[in-house]
Amino acid sequence: MKPKNHLQEESHESDSAPKQGVEDTLTLSEKVQDIPFQTPEIDTGHFCSGKDVPKGKKRKLGQGGNKSLREAAHNGKILRKSPRPNYFVGIRVSDCEIHRAIVRIQEAIIASDPNLYQTLIDVASSHITVLVMYIDSDIGLSIASSALDTCWDRLKEDTEKGPIQMTFSGIGSFSDRVVYARLREDEHYLRLLRLAKEVRQIFSSANVCLPDEKPMHPHLTIAKMSKVHQKAGGFPRKINPAAYQLFKNIHLGCQSVSGLQLLSMTKPKDKERYYYCANEIIFEESCKERGDHSHCCFPRRPLGYV
Template identity: 40%
Template sequence: MSLQENVTEEDLMLNILIDEGIELDAPAKSHCSQKRKAADLECEDNLKEKRSLERDSESANRYRRKRRSKKHLHVRDLGGKAMIPRPNYFVGIQVSNPEIHHVVKRIQEAILRKEPALCTAVVPVPTLHITLAVAHLPDIEYIGRAAEVVDKCGSIHREFFNKSASLHFSGLKTFSNEQVLFAGIQESEVLEEVQMMANDLEISFQELTGLPTKKGFKPHLTILKLSKDFKLRRKGMSKISSTLYSDMSDTVFGCQIVRGIQLLSMNKPKDGNGYYYCSHQLAFDVPHSEADDHSECCRKPLSVKPNLEKVSQLQCIMKHEKDVIKRKFHSLSLASLSSVFGKANEPSCKTDDSDSLLKTLLVVSFATVAIIAAVQGMSSSK
């Protein structure tokens, strides 16, 4: 509502009298002054609100522009000169062996039983792969040229991989300041050939896009990575504690036959099996001797059951605390109870013994309530 619409006929008459120089009595002058002050304050408030809305709108637009730019660009620059476009495609080797899937799933479940908050950092089992190279492909033309690069580099190494070459996975390790947990790959002639193929792909993609790719090839099979959920850092989880996997650090996962290399999209929806959208692939001529049954590893969600041993221990502790409370209550006589809950003006009813008993009861009661809540929470997650 505008300022003019708030002005009444009485205000207009008073303003006219003042403009004409007609003397007004004290009450009329006071009333007019109050009306004008109120109108000025309202006008000032409206201006402040308008400016605040403009600032909020400008801030929101600035934030949206910043987010939009970060969506496509890395925060890292090249010597303060140019930004590196965020990769949206990568070349990888699919890890499809159900045996490896089973072991990875078992490790993920064991870690989540110890730290359930890491459920958002778990890498889905159907997406397991080895990354050879990454690139930013802005349009269909670049995707087509990248497919040609995959065919060219794969053809150079095809003869070697046609012999049914396998990669062997074993051991749990971390990198990126303990923010990524992965399965290691045993040193072998096959791994050396994969490394050479990754180097060829990296050089070819750099020539294709004119931009530097990631530095060096680090063969690994990612199992858990904190970057999947940035909210974990707010919860104080900046690293993956070694206590979560130290008892499984020597795990043997199995072997994976290198069946081909694939050009995969990071952003497009996953396929029907939960794997990355494949824009192009080069298959090697290897016999299909791998099991196809993924019903127990890929088609079932992670089963995070509570540690039954810990539940049993908590139940025993709870039973013990209940017995302690019963004994304390039975040991109190009517006289001691009346002294505990007696009036404040009767100091004779307050004894050190009764006060200590009351404190003990309160501590034991709170401890029992906490234990019951913990047991119920773990039981409900079965």
């Protein structure tokens, strides 16, 4: 299947594959900890790189210049913040069984505290993030789109062996501020890591992805505190694990990786409330079957979520 390009004109989140021969006693996660990868949570916080260390006189935060180039102190050095990301490469999670499981978990969270409905991720936009980037022009978008097309040539040999099956099982959290569905660490998980690393290298070579050397931790976000920008007095500081304790070991379902998408964080979402897609490459058309979403996405669930 050839890449499918949705790019439209506008007017105006070298290393090889993981080394073989690692001792069998290591877990899959330990085997791949040396793989640099953008955290799959779309976190529009700070992205800094050592190569961005500015020369000359130190400026105070927020004073003058482009806000995207504000400076921050780190280990005695002054680093510039990279721009806030506005595009990302993602893998859509559209399986209705997974969506329904997420809705059940979200309903348990807001049952524990109704205010937490503000932290819930719209299940219709479920995805795994491969990497994030900042694009400020049609030329930049064209470069990113071409980089995605290049991924097809580099990945098709592996994808022709059969689709990567992502199995979501169990619930985890990051410091009780992000609740997510875990991915089972099997052979398909390793294939996903290799795919993501390859994509990262291609976009890095094209100079369109933001720098991030965090270890890869693919996950499916269910709720996150950062969605709430202004917290009123008495608003919970964290999501209590007791809220979803009954679902701690739940099996949510499996999702085939049908392809990769170049998605916008800022453009209006489509009629299915999924991200605006500027370009996509499809590995296997049959994997895009989404099933009956009347009990999860349409009408919008959980009830009371706005």
